[in-house]
Amino acid sequence: MLSDTQRATIAATLPAVEGSLAEITPRFYRGLFAAHPDLLDNLFNRTHQKSGEQPQALAGSIAAFARLQLEPDVRRQRFILDRIAHKHASLGVTAEQYAVVHDHLFAAIVEVLGAAVTPEVADAWDQLYWDMADLLISSEADLYAEAGVEPGQVWREVRVIGREQVSPDTVALTLAPVEGQLPSFRPGQYISVQVPLLDGARQIRQYSLTGSAGEPTWRFSVKLAGEVSAHLHEHVFEGDLLHVSTPFGDLILPDDDAPLLLASAGIGCTPVIGLLTALSERRDARPVTVLHADRSRDRQPHRGMLAALTDSLPSGRLIQWYENASPHVVSDAVRLGQMSLDGVAVDRNSHVMLCGPTGFLSSMREAFLDHEIDESRIHYETFGPELLRTGAR
Template structure:
């Protein structure tokens, strides 16, 4: 894919670009939002921008893509590209937006690296960018076609048909298409984007996993109220808005469903590990396994602050018990019961069947810890899949 000449140039300049990639992406966003303030207002997560998380994710993805091309010039990292493309599709990103990104990204590269950006260097990195951008655009267009929508036209009005308080900070919203048309099909584990208008007029977007009966006209999302930057992430603008303002009868703008955390092998052993609100895609996978009469071993693991903070805890146990060969174990930092683990999730006493496919969702440190434990138990790296709520910082922190 990457030409021989560009491969040599990128390999030689990758250390320089990699060392400066944080400065490059920070300047890129400054330039992009100065030229297009509507993107920060209505597309990008303002909390992630303020915390620097989106910058880290972009830097990590560019560095990972370039490194992969240098090591494997005839291949592309489809797992990473698919994850990004699903997120872009849920936001309505289109091919026409990639030249805008190119303009401001390369202006930032030239400004940060100065004379080091010779015509040869610029041409090589231009090739890297368009390989990545065109691959993403092609995947996104296939996703739109699969959803039977025009490119970028992913939004519909949905009516909130009910609301349930799951914990002090988690609420489930049941939603149905406002026009009465059939709800779009989704795969267990997928998410939708929800766009709300905030008091300052911004239309901010967040993603929430779907759960509930996929054959029903009604869908469900469970939203955890995020308590600001002190929690180490976004400032909770949308979650606070949903908790404070949205009730049955209200209308939400919701995207078509996307997401690549779906069951790869529906017949073999499965392990579902989550922490906090990360249980929501795991519950969707668990519902599917229970509804289809899955007979291979299913191991359900969850970590949380306390039983009272564990969203949908009763559903977590009840769905596990519907399976013929399953086990569930929960770990809590506080108020752990006699059948619960105390502290962090620990796989030492947990049997993991040969051939297990594992699915993880939760904070990044949690998922990295569980992945290391699974690898130590013989689970193949290719059989461990994960979902990140917010920017994917796995590569950025590797």
């Protein structure tokens, strides 16, 4: 744990470190992947590395955690770390890998900041890193124990028993166990899927489970959007085997019976469908407002399922936005343009569940905060790198 002296050192040097993170993180990843090329091929998302999104996500995580040590906010710290821990668990990250990351991260910091990294500065930032790492390692150990697996041992072979085209560029795959039973999952959770690519890499992506938690099979949908989704679209059919993880994820139904606002964009509808399936099965009577944005009706995945599940709820309401749609379909329930809360009844006591691209999450989070929804009641899921904010707004 940081001492008062170390905390003061962090406070004094945080502006300089934050100002250099855009240079530090690319150097860190270059050094890490040069020493451990298997991590780039088989663990990290290569697409996000090329775009620069993953380095930004690491920088955001470090800066956010550092600031939370200077202005303690246990709830926000827990929110950030829980999300990272679930993602790490779905990838099979182990405690030993934190030491590898530490060595290359601090080598990059020293390389960029040079003489400014005095022994006192190095000691403070070293302690900060291990404070964050120890919290994550502990959380991930709890997740592994809850799932009934040894740390990192999350992978299994499953067989594809169904494939359905649910939009022009989206397929839904149904999975069955090769032997035994599939682990249970909570509605809203996801699995990681690892696929072998032509260059020998085994890349991993996460996909939300959309079926009923009570069924013996798993179901997820894949929108064509990159090298892993292209492999699944082009090469995976009924009878084929897939390498998948145990389910993880914290975008799950809250324990209370407060109203729900479920907002998604594009393929972000999949965790919403998982949540709606559970609500429908138990005929949940609370007010549930479903908001969804897409480019067009003809390319919208699960359009009929989203409507049917919402209609099955005693107090369900669906409003959808399309960037491209004929004016004659416009109504109170079908709107043109991007999602907006104009004309949408927002109960301040609602739990808000968001899923979609980073830009969508950021804009809608701000919109709900402007409608006086407390930040603690806004939950979200994204399968891109999370660009974490260091402030409350």
